[in-house]
Amino acid sequence: MTRLKDVKVVIADDEKLMAKELQSLLLEIYPDLCIIGVAHDGEAAIHLVKTYRPDIAFLDIQMPGMTGLEVAKKLIDCEEPPAVVFATAYDEYALKAFSVNAMDYILKPYDEIDIERVMGKFEKMLTRSTVKPKSSGNKEVSKSCxxxxxxxxxxxxxxxxxxxxxxxxxxxxxxxxxxxxxxxxxxxxxxxxxxxxxxxxxxxxxxxxxxxxxxxxxxxxxxxxxxxxxxxxxxxxxxxxxxxxxxxxxxxxxxxxxxx
CATH class of the missing domain: 2.40.50.1020 (LytTr DNA-binding domain)
Structure with missing residues (x-):
């Protein structure tokens, strides 16, 4: 768990209750995470990412105005884009996640197993690297490790x-x-x-x-x-x-x- 200490997280979901649920579940399992901001629309999510440079961004796919997929496409151009994890109630939408180099996705309603799976993947990525992720985390992990x-x-x-x-x-x-x-x-x-x-x-x-x-x-x-x-x-x-x-x-x- 020490590799996740002070890892910075942004959450974006237009449903405030779902955003709060995800935040609570993340901190319950990983109390050393740093939730630096919660956004309820795409524009606010982009502002948070550009301002605070988080390590991970949890993006709801279906947000009004600007979808999570559209947000992810814009984040690719950031100097240090975060690893992106999409949140959706429909797994068919999640198939599109990998077209924008997302690290993974989780399904609503949120499940502890899902959270541990994506955070375990991110922790593994950190363990095999000496630096913060510089991309959305979809690069092939070194097989020699x-x-x-x-x-x-x-x-x-x-x-x-x-x-x-x-x-x-x-x-x-x-x-x-x-x-x-x-x-x-x-x-x-x-x-x-x-x-x-x-x-x-x-x-x-x-x-x-x-x-x-x-x-x-x-x-x-x-x-x-x-x-x-x-x-x-x-x-x-x-x-x-x-x-x-x-x-x-x-x-x-x-x-x-x-x-x-």
Whole structure:
């Protein structure tokens, strides 16, 4: 959490209650954040960003007058543009977020898991850099920093698992497990957020609050309820295919790995 100490945040939402809810939730989870301003229209948001140069700007997509997307396009021209996180009640609008180099998006009503996901991504970006973000945060993260091997307890020894041999990492009953390509399951002390930040980001995708998947193992994608997807993985050593859901909040991110 120390990497987020004094990180400056701007919030823009024409719905004052929603802006207040997001502000309260951010500070509840990350009390060291510095909320430097809350705007209720696009022009005010741009003024706040140009005046205070925040690290992150949470922008409501659907604002009257100037939408969050239009605000983001203008912020790109700033000398030190913030990382942009869009807020929307409709995930279909969020697909447009990446056309303006947004770091990510969150859905209304706000969810603690969503907040932790985007702030975890921003913290990872800071950890791998010695400076503040100079762009909207959509640059590819250095792959050389990723952890390639993990140790797990097996009896009185530590077994080493190569990241290439991991099929999925999943949470169940408040515990986290690694499932390998040969069908073995290993309990681990790391959290899913730890794996999301440590695994090579070009090959592993946090597709659900309870799953991180090796994208090289995806064989098929099926449509799922609530505009989501179901990933059907290749058959492993067990001869069975694993099915992994893609959470509604993660669906747009899937397009960074697979052309849908």
């Amino acid at each position: 990723a952890v390639r091997k993990f140790s797990v307890e097996k009896g009185d020894r530590m077994e080493i698992i190569d990241s290439d041999k991991i099929e999925i990492v999943y949470a169940k009953d408040r515990l986290v497990y690694i499932k390998t390509l040969d069908g073995e399951n290993y309990r681990t002390k790391l959290t899913l957020q730890d794996f999301e930040s440590k695994l090579p980001s070009d090959r592993f995708f946090r597709c659900h609050r309870n799953f991180v998947v090796n994208v090289n193992q995806i064989k098929e994608i099926a449509t799922w309820f609530n505009k989501g997807y179901l990933l059907i993985l290749k058959k492993t050593g067990t001869g069975k295919s694993t099915e992994v859901p893609v959470g509604r909040a993660y669906a747009a991110k899937l397009k960074e790995y697979i052309e849908l």
